[in-house]
Amino acid sequence: MNKGRVFSFLNKPCEPETLKFTLxxxxxxxxxxxxxxxxxxxxxxxxxxxxxxxxxxxxxARIVLYREKHYDGTGFxxxxxxxxxxxxxxxxxxxxxxxxxxxxxxxxxxxxxxxxSARTRTYDPVLLEKCFMCFETFLTNAIxxxxxxxPLVVHELQxxxxxxxxxxxxxxxxxxxxxxxxxxVMISRLHNYSNxxxxxxxxxVQ
Numbered sequence: 001m002n003k004g005r006v007f008s009f010l011n012k013p014c015e016p017e018t019l020k021f022t023l024x025x026x027x028x029x030x031x032x033x034x035x036x037x038x039x040x041x042x043x044x045x046x047x048x049x050x051x052x053x054x055x056x057x058x059x060x061a062r063i064v065l066y067r068e069k070h071y072d073g074t075g076f077x078x079x080x081x082x083x084x085x086x087x088x089x090x091x092x093x094x095x096x097x098x099x100x101x102x103x104x105x106x107x108x109x110x111x112x113x114x115x116x117s118a119r120t121r122t123y124d125p126v127l128l129e130k131c132f133m134c135f136e137t138f139l140t141n142a143i144x145x146x147x148x149x150x151p152l153v154v155h156e157l158q159x160x161x162x163x164x165x166x167x168x169x170x171x172x173x174x175x176x177x178x179x180x181x182x183x184x185v186m187i188s189r190l191h192n193y194s195n196x197x198x199x200x201x202x203x204x205v206q
Contacts, residue, residue, distance in 0.1 A: 041076040059087070066090035067097070072121035084124075091124045095131055098123075111179045151202035154194040159184045165204040169197045 045065060067090045069075040073082025095116070102112040113132050116123060149164050159182055167176040167190065175193060176186060182205075193199055 041078075045077055059089075062087045063089035063093065067093040069094070070122045071124050074121065091127055092131075095123050095127055099131065147206040149204050149206055151204055153201045154190055154199055154203065157182055157187050157190065157203065157205070159187060161205040163203070163205055167203055168200050169193060170200055171197060173197075175199070 049061075065077060066081065066086045069077065069081070069086060069090070071083060071086070071091065073080065098116060099112060102115060116128060150161075152161075162181050163176060163178045166174055166178050168174050175190065176182070180186075182190075190199060
């Protein structure tokens with residue numbers, strides 16, 4: 001499993017620099033042009049091929065090959081392997097990778113668990129439950145009654161604060177839902193929205 005995690009990034013040079021987010025495209029449902037999609041879908045196969053002929057890492061190569069495939073068999077590579085026929089390490093890496101991605105995007109604690117649980121065909125359901133059982137503190141509510149709620153304007157926001165209220169534009173478009181933890185990237189985007197369309201203030205955070 002550890003080797004699979006390390007070698008799973010062998011294919012990164014094969015991915016477009018401008019598409020560092022594309023392995024999460026299924027999560028965010030962005031549409032890619034055909035060439036970009038082909039390069040991303042081929043990345044696991046390239047990583048597998050780089051490892052396969054090295055003595056003894058064949059099981060690791062299979063983990064790399066299937067690390068982005070969904071539990072129901074959809075996704076890539078496009079073959080008939082699905083469910084428990086997929087390597088255990090690949091199923092675990094898919095789950096942990098997406099978990100870390102959500103956390104990095106500011107989707108914290110039980111909200112991340114609920115988000116991933118709603119993707120009923122993406123993850124091994126048994127592993128999903130066990131994964132979050134290993135992170136009991138992760139499942140606790142991000143918003144605490146023990147911390148004060150602060151009303152802030154956009155330029156006062158700091159990375160790490162948790163939203164108590166939704167952030168919406170003045171046109172009532174939802175940008176970030178309550179319960180998310182703000183990151184530097186998210187705050188930068190909010191500054192851009194504030195300059196262009198305007199954002200409703202104050203924003204309540206902890």
